[in-house]
Amino acid sequence: MGGLIEDYVFHRDFSKTYPIITHGKGIYLYDKNGKKYMDACSGAVAANLGHGVEEIAEAIAFQAKQAAFVHTMRFETEVLFQLAEKIALLAPDTLNKVYFTSGGSEANESAIKLARQFHKDAGRPEKHIVIGRWQSYHGNTFGSLSAGGDIKRRQTYTPSLINFNHVYSPNCKRCPYQREKEDCDHKQNWSCVRDIESVINEIGPENVSAFIAEPIVGSQLGAVSPPEDYFKEIRKICDYYNIVLIVDEVMTGFGRTGKDFGIQHFGIVPDIITFGKGVSAGYAPLAGMIVHDRIVDSLIENSKGKFVHGYTYSGHPVSVAAGLSVLTIYERDRIVNNVQLAGDYLKQQLFALKYRCPIIYDVRGEGLLLGIELAIDGEKGTPFPENLHASERINSIAMELGAVFYPGSGSINGYLGDHILITPPLNVTTGEIDEMIRVLESSLNIFIEELKEEEAYEITK
Numbered sequence: 001m002g003g004l005i006e007d008y009v010f011h012r013d014f015s016k017t018y019p020i021i022t023h024g025k026g027i028y029l030y031d032k033n034g035k036k037y038m039d040a041c042s043g044a045v046a047a048n049l050g051h052g053v054e055e056i057a058e059a060i061a062f063q064a065k066q067a068a069f070v071h072t073m074r075f076e077t078e079v080l081f082q083l084a085e086k087i088a089l090l091a092p093d094t095l096n097k098v099y100f101t102s103g104g105s106e107a108n109e110s111a112i113k114l115a116r117q118f119h120k121d122a123g124r125p126e127k128h129i130v131i132g133r134w135q136s137y138h139g140n141t142f143g144s145l146s147a148g149g150d151i152k153r154r155q156t157y158t159p160s161l162i163n164f165n166h167v168y169s170p171n172c173k174r175c176p177y178q179r180e181k182e183d184c185d186h187k188q189n190w191s192c193v194r195d196i197e198s199v200i201n202e203i204g205p206e207n208v209s210a211f212i213a214e215p216i217v218g219s220q221l222g223a224v225s226p227p228e229d230y231f232k233e234i235r236k237i238c239d240y241y242n243i244v245l246i247v248d249e250v251m252t253g254f255g256r257t258g259k260d261f262g263i264q265h266f267g268i269v270p271d272i273i274t275f276g277k278g279v280s281a282g283y284a285p286l287a288g289m290i291v292h293d294r295i296v297d298s299l300i301e302n303s304k305g306k307f308v309h310g311y312t313y314s315g316h317p318v319s320v321a322a323g324l325s326v327l328t329i330y331e332r333d334r335i336v337n338n339v340q341l342a343g344d345y346l347k348q349q350l351f352a353l354k355y356r357c358p359i360i361y362d363v364r365g366e367g368l369l370l371g372i373e374l375a376i377d378g379e380k381g382t383p384f385p386e387n388l389h390a391s392e393r394i395n396s397i398a399m400e401l402g403a404v405f406y407p408g409s410g411s412i413n414g415y416l417g418d419h420i421l422i423t424p425p426l427n428v429t430t431g432e433i434d435e436m437i438r439v440l441e442s443s444l445n446i447f448i449e450e451l452k453e454e455e456a457y458e459i460t461k
């Protein structure tokens, strides 16, 4: 065995040691030493019903005993039809066909390929370029990474990435186009929208296949919503230039933001919705895309019904059974309703915390996709230096204290700007939220004390 490494696991980060989790119940995870962690971020905004839900485990076990695997090139299963129907009924009326993958990256990969095949087979063979957005994340496979705009994740692979184009994601509090809010009162002047048209015209509309965006930017910006009519403008542009609009709901889908899908906050219908995480609440790897009728009709008419794509585990029966059980629980327990109530309560508590804590610059997000942005100076928003790793450090302190949050950085320019996502399971209670806020506040205070001891930065408000 190489070096100092004493086990056979290719760890996520070899410089760290991770607690070994033996079991979980509700919002809590327990490690092998008996330490309890409150899962205040649902893992990676995935474990949306918390841990140890027996009903889901039983559905998984039942399907595994019935038929654990069939290949969707040869066979299908009842659960596949049942879950596809449930998902399609939640989606806008004109999105009616559901394609399954194992993860969100694969879902976006599939959407990018479907958009390309749709154009090519319909006689628009030049259309192949995807326009994505800086500081948005769509996954770690080459296609999804190329479409996304997370500089730190892209950098190592830049020479191999596909030459897709990018515009900035709107972030009005820190406008990447340096606009003041008053400048933006007339929508025609929105730089974040007009830039898209400039890019389309520069590369030639005949070359542009798809535009991809998260409705509310999760891990990269820390729960930033666009201005109210942004997506309406995007929809018009995509219609005008015949560009497939892919909305990435891997993080926002299935109630996370207080609506079934995040895009429903913005009153438009996309051409493809990709989803993941919450669809199976983390109980099995499951993701996919919901596709507009016009794309499916074209596939039937122009491509002999065949999407040139597929994975061994597309529509895996055990994962699909997990998804079916999870969606049944969301519906039965009126989970979206709880997200609205608990989300309002959590947001109020975060605003109150901002008032007490000198290093919170912003509180934002919808439903239970909430974030805080951290800064040396909570009023002006002066960012912490990148090498301080502020959000990571605060999360490590929180883990010592028994809660885990979702830290992130780079929200200002890809490097600077620390934020923390607070995204508990969708069935969280107000009592659990109170405990979560107590741990978060203690962690922030300990971090501030550490900085004072290090005499590195003067905290002011």
Ligand SMILES: Cc1ncc(COP(=O)(O)O)c(C=O)c1O
Binding pocket: 044, 102, 103, 104, 105, 106, 108, 137, 138, 139, 140, 214, 218, 219, 248, 249, 250, 251, 276, 277, 287
């Ligand atoms: C918006 C968004 N899209 C895509 C992905 C990639 O999903 P996965 O990690 O399941 O491949 C993520 C994961 O965090 C995400 O948040």
